Amino acid sequence: MSTPLCFLNDHFEPFACAKVHVSDLALHRGYGVFDYCREIGGKVPFLGDYLDRFYRSAAGLRLEVPMDRGQLRENIFHLLKENKYGDSGIKILLTGGETGDFYHPAKPNMMIFNMPYHAPDVSFDQGVKLILFEYQRFLPEFKSINYLPGVWLQPLLKEKGAVEPLFHLSGRLTETARANIFLVNKGVVCTPARDILMGITRKHLIAVAKEYYEVEVRDVRVEEIFSADEVFMTGTSKHVLPVIQIDDAVIANGSPGPMTMRLMEEFERYITSH
């Protein structure tokens, strides 16, 4: 098998060979932004949304993207054409750059990766477990590379049989390490309004849900999740994933609920039509 191509600053090169200088501010201070979208059957659903967010994240961290949207889009599709996966993941990464003093941002390194898509190793039929964890991401609206808690918590997640930490701040729910969270209660779909990454899947799921149900985007307390009829999470790689347990508390009867199942189906239909 040949190694896939990736993009690095101004050229395409085999992923296996691509390297950056050791002075990069992402290595020294965890400073950088990224975004991740999916190629599905040769198309990239909601690419415009992902590019919007990527440029917004870069501006939020005061990093200059060294190409305009047209060039970025062109580079992405060149990679897809060369790598020929058909279904794949696309990651755009912009670092703080090669810095003289290991502290001040300089000329960013920009990379685009394209890798085979592997569905998350979880049960969409049975649902998954989360664990509550108090933490608030810094600048949550920007997709920075700061994932220390999410990565660090992995052994605990494994031990508990959970897939992600569900973050809250003084009992107000926000998001999981890599996804947005939704509750269903008395037929109403509800999701936290603030201090979160504005997920692209979240945005479109809200649009889909509004066609069938009442939707509330507002502050959500931890207590509400324990009395919810249904819970699910949304993300680019998982789309809609039912949640059936938080810590030791089983949600409702411990199976994915009917509204979650319907939204899973409707979302797949919606994304195919886009």
Next chain:
Amino acid sequence: MSTPLCFLNDHFEPFACAKVHVSDLALHRGYGVFDYCREIGGKVPFLGDYLDRFYRSAAGLRLEVPMDRGQLRENIFHLLKENKYGDSGIKILLTGGETGDFYHPAKPNMMIFNMPYHAPDVSFDQGVKLILFEYQRFLPEFKSINYLPGVWLQPLLKEKGAVEPLFHLSGRLTETARANIFLVNKGVVCTPARDILMGITRKHLIAVAKEYYEVEVRDVRVEEIFSADEVFMTGTSKHVLPVIQIDDAVIANGSPGPMTMRLMEEFERYITSH
């Protein structure tokens, strides 16, 4: 001028050429640890303390240091001998490593950098300004590379004429982005006890201060700093640095206080004798 040498995994190479693969988890998720110490006149004061903390940070983030203390010490002194600065900075960096899925830690990349020492560009005679900022580092006792707030706040610091943000959590002081904080009130030296990086300079400054003054290591409220007689910060590159203003509030008469000045002198004497 020839480029200095650095150490990368298993060999020494010119810093200008040293590169790591783009799959490193520090680039993708800001996951890694480091430490920084100084060579002063060919010696490295408190090196044992710095190595202790580095191995503790690595263990805290569940990263394996690919060499024992003896080898690490040997590599450091080999760099100092080759680079011949006499006075320099030494940075040890251990990343989350080259990962297959951009999320799970793998074999770490380990680097040692040695660069000329530049004294911080601040006035030790006149003292410096800090700005208060609410933030709590995740796993503060480990020296992770997670410096998003410190790096991100730099334009604001510059605008305000401040050198560092002073972090607090609900009004309880912790530390600055890169240093520990001390107050002097009614002849007593006091410094926050918890949720901080245990600074090596902090530790030795406490030892020095105890020879002359009463020292309290305890929780410190933000309000206390505004009524303090003196304020100073400690760190590896700055040793003891007087603080004369927090936001718009001038500390006492706006000049470095007598106890701070004495501790600055005594600390320099102490470090020379070590």
